[in-house]
Amino acid sequence: MKSLTDKQQEVFEFIRSCVRDENYVPTVREIGERFGFSSTNSVRGYLEALEKKGYISRRPHSSRGIEIAGEFLENAERGIPIVGRVAAGAPITAIENLDGYLELENLYAADNHYALRVRGDSMIDDGIWDGDFAIVRNQPRVENGEIGVAVVEGEATVKRIVISGRTAQLIPANSLYSPIHVDLESTDFRVGGKVVGVHRVLY
Amino acid sequence: MKSLTDKQQEVFEFIRSCVRDENYVPTVREIGERFGFSSTNSVRGYLEALEKKGYISRRPHSSRGIEIAGEFLENAERGIPIVGRVAAGAPITAIENLDGYLELENLYAADNHYALRVRGDSMIDDGIWDGDFAIVRNQPRVENGEIGVAVVEGEATVKRIVISGRTAQLIPANSLYSPIHVDLESTDFRVGGKVVGVHRVLY
DNA sequence: TAATATACTGCACGCATGTACACTTTTCAA
DNA sequence: TTGAAAAGTGTACATGCGTGCAGTATATTA
Numbered sequence: 001m002k003s004l005t006d007k008q009q010e011v012f013e014f015i016r017s018c019v020r021d022e023n024y025v026p027t028v029r030e031i032g033e034r035f036g037f038s039s040t041n042s043v044r045g046y047l048e049a050l051e052k053k054g055y056i057s058r059r060p061h062s063s064r065g066i067e068i069a070g071e072f073l074e075n076a077e078r079g080i081p082i083v084g085r086v087a088a089g090a091p092i093t094a095i096e097n098l099d100g101y102l103e104l105e106n107l108y109a110a111d112n113h114y115a116l117r118v119r120g121d122s123m124i125d126d127g128i129w130d131g132d133f134a135i136v137r138n139q140p141r142v143e144n145g146e147i148g149v150a151v152v153e154g155e156a157t158v159k160r161i162v163i164s165g166r167t168a169q170l171i172p173a174n175s176l177y178s179p180i181h182v183d184l185e186s187t188d189f190r191v192g193g194k195v196v197g198v199h200r201v202l203y
Numbered sequence: 204m205k206s207l208t209d210k211q212q213e214v215f216e217f218i219r220s221c222v223r224d225e226n227y228v229p230t231v232r233e234i235g236e237r238f239g240f241s242s243t244n245s246v247r248g249y250l251e252a253l254e255k256k257g258y259i260s261r262r263p264h265s266s267r268g269i270e271i272a273g274e275f276l277e278n279a280e281r282g283i284p285i286v287g288r289v290a291a292g293a294p295i296t297a298i299e300n301l302d303g304y305l306e307l308e309n310l311y312a313a314d315n316h317y318a319l320r321v322r323g324d325s326m327i328d329d330g331i332w333d334g335d336f337a338i339v340r341n342q343p344r345v346e347n348g349e350i351g352v353a354v355v356e357g358e359a360t361v362k363r364i365v366i367s368g369r370t371a372q373l374i375p376a377n378s379l380y381s382p383i384h385v386d387l388e389s390t391d392f393r394v395g396g397k398v399v400g401v402h403r404v405l406y
Numbered sequence: 407t408a409a410t411a412t413a414c415t416g417c418a419c420g421c422a423t424g425t426a427c428a429c430t431t432t433t434c435a436a
Numbered sequence: 437t438t439g440a441a442a443a444g445t446g447t448a449c450a451t452g453c454g455t456g457c458a459g460t461a462t463a464t465t466a
Contacts, residue, residue: 005412023270024228024262027453039415044455049412059227063266063422063453067226080307080338082318083359102318102336104283104307107404115285115305127403129330133305135283137406147405156286196406200330201310202350203340203399208442230423242445247425252442266423266452412463423452433442 002053011035011046012055016068025064104135108197112138115199116149116192118158122172123147126160128198134158135197142194145171149192152182156192207256214238214249215258219271228267307338311400315341318402319352319395321361325375326350329363331401337361338400345397348374352395355385359395 004012014034018026026034032043047066050056055072059065082099115133126147128134134149142148144162150170159170159180168189170180182189207215217237221229229237235246250269253259258275262268285302318336329350331337337352345351347365353373362373362383371392373383385392 007413019226023222023276024267027266028455029453037414039417040454041416041456042414045413058454061421061454063230064227065454073226080311080316080318082320082336099320102307102338102402104305108283113283115283117285117302124330127327127330127332133285135305194406196404198401198403198405199305200401201399202401203397210443231425232423240444242447243424244426244446245444248443261424264424264450264452268424408466410463410465413461415460416458417456419456420454421452422454424450426449427447429445431442431444433440435440436438 004050004053004055008046008049008053011043012050012072015056015066016072019068019073025066027064104199108135108137113196114138114193116156116158122174122177123158125173125175128158128173128195129200131200133199133201134195135199136193137196138193139191141191147195149195150182151190151192153188158195161191207253207258211249211252211256214246215253215275218259218269219275222271222276228269230267307402311338311340316399317341317396319359319361325377325380326361328376328378331361331376331398332403334403336402336404337398338402339396340399341396342394344394350398352398353385354393354395356391361398364394 011031014031015026018024028040028043028047031046032038032040035042037043047056047058051058055069057067057069059067080102082102113135115135118128118130118132118134121130123129128147136149141163142161144164145160147158148161150157150159150161150168152170157170159172162169162171163184166184168182168184170182172179214234217234218229221227231243231246231250234249235241235243238245240246250259250261254261258272260270260272262270283305285305317339319339321331321333321335321337324333326332331350339352344366345364347367348363350361351364353360353362353364353371355373360373362375365372365374366387369387371385371387373385375382
């Protein structure tokens with residue numbers, strides 16, 4: 001992408017901050033006023049430059065019709081910074097240690113995921129504790145032996161699920177508990193999805 | 204907050220979806236066109252009602268001057284939906300089961316948190332596995348016995364930390380490992396923060 | 407040395423747009 | 437049964453606002 005001049009960058013940042021912080025797109029005259037231009041045509045030059053270089057697009061003849069290009073529209077810095085190897089001497093959260101961002105919406109794409117609060121310690125040997133959030137991908141079946149959400153008579157539980165013939169086995173990961181056998185023909189049973197993540201809040 | 208009529212809700216949702224999805228505020232006439240009104244004054248009635256009930260505010264005489272009230276401006280629906288008790292018959296992700304949203308930035312306020320990838324199984328009895336992300340609140344010390352990040356000679360590890368006199372003990376949660384004793388006067392030691400959450404990606 | 411991008415001023419055109427006034431109909435609580 | 441809120445239609449007006457044309461001046465590049 002072509003680089004901007006200092007002044008063009010300033011104008012672009014002003015427009016972007018309006019959209020981000022105030023939630024409205026400035027008019028040509030508002031931009032001019034901000035920078036002390038006496039002519040709307042001064043702004044026009046900037047907008048044409050920004051458009052040609054791909055930083056904005058414009059809806060012709062529409063008031064406040066500037067659209068910031070997608071790649072400059074937020075999103076980049078959301079989430080919690082992931083710290084990699086710690087550089088010598090630098091504080092642990094220093095930028096040079098930055099390894100990316102941890103964000104749920106990024107990790108578990110869009111629409112087909114949900115979270116379920118786990119109750120009880122039946123999955124403790126699989127590292128899923130009482131109170132943890134299970135992140136579940138919504139799907140109607142799982143491979144035998146995978147950890148999933150079993151919905152039995154409207155009650156949702158997290159277990160390893162094995163289906164064979166007309167019975168579903170719900171296998172806990174805790175030697176104190178025994179597998180539950182569900183008769184598929186006499187019971188309202190449904191797989192609620194596959195557990196693809198676990199989140200625990202400690203504080 | 205005063206409730207909206209069905210039609211008012213529709214108009215409000217249309218405006219909101221424009222702002223959220225297309226990133227522009229519709230004009231009075233664009234709203235009217237969307238709903239098939241032949242008069243701009245029809246829209247005016249809705250805008251006045253929405254403003255009076257506190258759902259929007261307006262910059263007078265400014266084009267595209269509708270501002271969505273803060274509490275309806277995104278944020279609410281970010282993250283992964285948390286499903287509570289499953290209503291009878293309803294699919295598990297049905298809206299009536301919705302219990303809120305799981306989002307890291309929401310859970311771990313703003314700036315003073317980072318994530319660290321855990322290496323090794325030394326904390327397995329505390330439910331922290333190899334490859335898990337530890338969510339860490341950046342703070343210079345922890346209470347004795349709390350799980351924190353110990354930075355020893357630039358190397359960051361997650362352990363229970365006990366400091367007494369001139370030694371720091373880094374206590375693993377795995378009977379296969381022994382506590383590590385660090386001499387504070389001869390070693391570059393620093394507490395990198397307190398572990399306040401754990402996230403595991405399974406898929 | 408000519409051409410092109412950058413950085414402006416000044417003025418004007420004309421549609422876009424918020425707003426105002428006048429009126430009709432239906433619904434619903436006091 | 438009166439009256440307010442809701443849901444419209446239709447017309448009109450002033451100004452907001454994007455755009456176009458005509459210039460000027462200074463760098464940067466070919």
